[in-house]
Amino acid sequence: MDGEVRPLLRMAGIAKSFPGVRALDGVDLEVAGGEIHALLGENGAGKSTLLKILAGAQSPDSGSITFDGKTMSFANPHAAQRAGIVTIYQEFTLAPDMSIAENVFIGREPGPGPFVNWSKLAADTAAITRGIGLERNPMTLVRDLSVAEQQLVEIARALSMNSRLIVMDEPTSALSLAEVDKLFAIVRKLKADGISVIFVTHRLEEVIEICDRYTVLRDGRNVGAGAVADVTIDDIIRLMVGREITTLFAHREAGEPGEVALAVEGLTRRRTAQDPHATELRDVSLSVRRGEILGIAGLVGAGRTETARAIFGADPFDTGRVLIDGQPVDIRSPRDAIERGIGLVPEDRKLQALFLTQAIRTNMSIAALDRLDLFGIFVDERKERGLVDEFKKLLNIRMAGPEQAVGNLSGGNQQKVVLARWLALRPKVLIVDEPTRGIDVGAKVEVHNLLFEMAKSGIAVIAISSELPEVLAVSDRIVTMREGRVTGEVMRADATQEKLMAMMTLTSTAAAA
Amino acid sequence: MSVTAAGAEAVPLGKRIRRFMSDRPLVPLVILLVLLVVALQILRPGIVNERWIANTVKFAIPLAILAGCQTMTMLTGGIDLSVSTVATMAAFIVSTQAVEHGPVIGVALALLPAVLIGLANGIGVGIFRVHPLIMTLGTSLVGIGCLQVYQRTVIATGTKVPAFLSWLGTGVTGGFPNALLLFIPVASLILFVLNRTGFGRLLYAVGDNERAARLSGVVYWKVILALYVGSSLLAGVAGLLYVGLIKAPSLSLADPLLLPSVAAAVVGGTSIFGGRGGYTGTILGALILTVLTTLLTILQMPEGARRILFGLIVLLVTAAYLRIVEDR
Known part of the structure; x- marks a missing residue:
């Protein structure tokens, strides 16, 4: 398994720009045959753009893709699939009201002409699904399957296309621990059969557990690649956040915070049948004082926005309570929240x-x-x-x-x-969700200064941001979240990007603060 | 300096006109209306006189009121297809009840179904999130059914259009149609509500971005409920006026006004997707459609050809108007 082996996939010098943003700046990615390869990076590092290019959903501005020794350029996802590259997205692409079999062979149903040979369809499907431990009648509707089972249907579809490379974008984010173990067993089996897997995850323990090699992106560039056996989680975190802490964002002199303005206790929101992909909130508790800026850090899907929306009455929650100035309040709609003195600047303006x-x-x-x-x-x-x-x-x-x-x-x-x-x-409390997303650097500084002014005037501010430098710059105190849970709390003076990243990505972070 | 001046003058005339019109979206509508009247005068010299104008205004008013219902609902991204039924019900009930109970009780009874249908529409759309098209179509059918049942109970009584409605609908005082006595306050009210009240703001806001409106504390169902009740009441008033004009109450009295009411709002520049438009344009739209109908009538074409032309012209005008106005 050394340098001698010709890689199955080689993406070289891939560049892609969107209006105003350079998403990828000459990125390389090499995946060997029968290898499980971790693709890592912070939010916005360029992972998804790279994967979209690989899947044929976007075309690169420059760079080359070599697959199985042949130079490829995929005009559309169909072309990539025909070549043997299948991507399984976080949001499944299954038709919920069709059967497992129809989903697996969609568009490629066996039959004479326009007719479908149903018994062959079912038999072909069963042959694939049994191999990956999906013991279900192929005619079961996808709607009736669990999230983990639906994922297996996606994998079955990939296998039915004779894929050589399967890309899995955060496959474990919606799974329970037992389901993750089962998925890993299947991924290992794929590997044994000579199929390569590109694995995108925010859970770094999983990288260590299952991946052979890794590639880390940051700001659209390669910052590291190698064998997983040679690195530790800490090394990977350092690579992911690596950029020098920018001096651009000015800190402020924290004033003396006042009384607790808003407290949240045991906020819990379960998934429902109507919304099976919603991020759950599990026993979220936090508080913010007058004149204080509380930062909430976490990766996409950590439950930050969901917490904000639940406090603001935009989404219902199952249990838990919200207190304003120490008094429990019943907030059922944004109108209620506004009348209690809470404001929300949502993430997508x-x-x-x-x-x-x-x-x-x-x-x-x-x-x-x-x-x-x-x-x-x-x-x-x-x-x-x-x-x-x-x-x-x-x-x-x-x-x-x-x-x-x-x-x-x-x-x-x-x-x-x-x-x-x-x-x-x-307002008494203002929640700002990604307050500087998509705005230029000068305006960012202005918005930060406004947040400082607000805190100075006695408003309790909760600032949610995916950019760690921003969280570090504006917050007096920082809470980290992961998978709907609060995983740690730290004062700004004690916080570093590495520490926050560890608190955001690891399961056992109780001691991090 | 001279370079920029030359640059400004170099902007082609067509583009300058379009920019001028996109800043004043009512101007092209007025031009179109004048062109139609001129065409009419050329085809039938002498037709355009005081009496013709009064007559056109008389027929345009019920349409303009119903189009006001469409304008307000369309601003929120909805539509109200029950207006013709509500208008017909009001007209029919007032023609059967006013004789016996007097005009005040007659009008009150006539507007009762309007309120009920408006409430049903508002609850359906605002709370149960039924699509407005389906909701108002459904209540419209139910309303017509109820009216048929009602008709049997009053067969003995017969119908009689109250005198005050005939006076309002057809009368002309000093060259001005009496209907203006009703229309001017109604139109002012709609314009005032849309432009100056918080409720009007919320209609535009809900239609422009419902999610943002909710997150800004707008209570969606309250706005929608008030809207559809208001729309229905206006439709009822339009029905009262229309029966005074037509003087022949029937179970399909206002049906021919339904689709023109939608067309008038659209021709007048209100976006069917919500958030854009206003009532002044709609009034011009109603006038344009009324003059267009006269024009096609005097051409003495067969009914079928007339309808084909009417449909094509509405499509063309709307498409052309959107191109002019949305050139930003």
Whole structure:
């Protein structure tokens, strides 16, 4: 298994840019035959773009793909599949109201002409599914299967296409421990049969347990690759976060935080049949004081956004309670939360916060309309313009005028409009989810300074961010989450990126703080 | 300096016109309306006089009110297909009850089903998340069924259009149709609600981005419920006016107005996907459709050809208008 072996897959110098972002900057990836290869990196490191290129869903700007000794360029996912590369995405691509057999052989059903030979279809399917331990009647509807079983159907489909390379994007994120063990047994069997697997995961223990080799990406570049046997989890974490801690983000002098403004105790939200892929919340407890900025760090799917939405009344939760100023409150809708003094700046401002075709004025005043009313009927537009003026100056929003459509502003100014919407209500608690996603560096600094100002004025701020430097820059105290659980808490002074990454990715982190 | 000035002048005329119109979306509608009237005058010299104008306005008003229902529901991304049934029910009930119970009770009884259907629509769409198309279609069918049952109970009484409605519907005072006495307040109310009230803001907000509206604390079902009840009430009022104009209550009285009411709102620039539009455009749209109908009638074409042309022109006008206005 040494350098002599010709790799099954070689991606060399892959580059891909999107408007304004260089997602991949000359990335290499080599996978040998019969190898389980871990592809690792932080959120936004370029993993998914690389995999999409491999799956034929996107085409690279430059670079080459060699598969089984032949140079390939995949025009579409179908071409990649024909070549023997199948990708199993985190969100399954199964048709829930069709049977296992139909899903496995979709588009390739055996039959004479347009007719389907059902008995052959069932027999062919059973031959594959039995081999991977899926003991189900091939005519069972996919809807009636567990998440783990649905994953096996995806694997069966890959095998039915005679795949040489199966890409699994976070295959274990939705599985229980026992199901993970079963999956690993199947992956080992695939390996024994000479099939290669690219394994993407945020759980680094799994890399050590099952993978042969690894490749780490950071900011769209290779930062390390080698045999798993030669490294420790700590080494991998260091590679993943590696960038020098940027001095760009200024810290602030933390003031003396006041009383606890918001506390959450034992927040739990289970999966339901309607929403089987939702992130569960398991006994989440946290609190934030007046004048304090609490950072929440975690990888995608850790339950950060779900926690925020549950507190804000946007999603229901099963058990647990929310306390404001020490008093338990019953929040069932965003309206309730707003009346209790909580605000939420959601993670995707275009989808969840802004009315893109409407005027800045309207966007800013929407949550405060009842305070701008004259006689409870019509909007006092003079007051409304005053509000826009006030926040235009306060937040330094660069805009043509209050009637300008908010969709025409830059990302940073749009985010300031959303912040103004909440500040106009003078909230006690403001939750900001990815407050600087997709905005330029200058605006980021401005938004950070605004968060500092808010805390200074006595608002309790909860800041959720996928960028560790940002969490470290803005927070006074940091809570980490993983898979719907709070996995640790640390004061900013004691926190480093490595430490946070460990708390976000490892199971046994109780001692990390 | 001179370079930029030359650059500004170099913008082609077509593009400048389009930019001008996209800033003032009502201008192309007014131009179209004037063109249609001119065409009419050329085809039938002398037809356009005071009496013709009063007549056109009279017929455009019930359509404009029903199109107001569509405008408001379409702003939220919905539609109200029960307006014609509600209007018919109001018209039929007032024609059978006002004789016996007097105009006030007659009108109150006539608007009762409007409120009920509006409540049902609002609850269905706002709380149970039924698609507005299906919800209002369903209540419309139920309403017509109820009206048929009701008709049997009043066969003995017969129908009579109350005098005050005939006066309102057909009367002309000093060259102005009396219907304007009703329409001007109604139109002002709609314009005021859409432009100046918080409720109007919420209609645009819900239609533009429902998720964002919810996360901004908008209570979706309350907005939708109030909207559909309001829409239904307006439709009832339009029915009262229409029966005064047509003077022949029947079980399909307002049916021919249903699709034109949607068309008037769309021609007037209201987006069927929500968030964009306004009532001024809709009023112009109703006038345009009414003049267009007259134009096609005086061409003395067979009914079939007239309908084909009407449909094609509505499609063309809407497509052309969207291209002009959305050039941003």
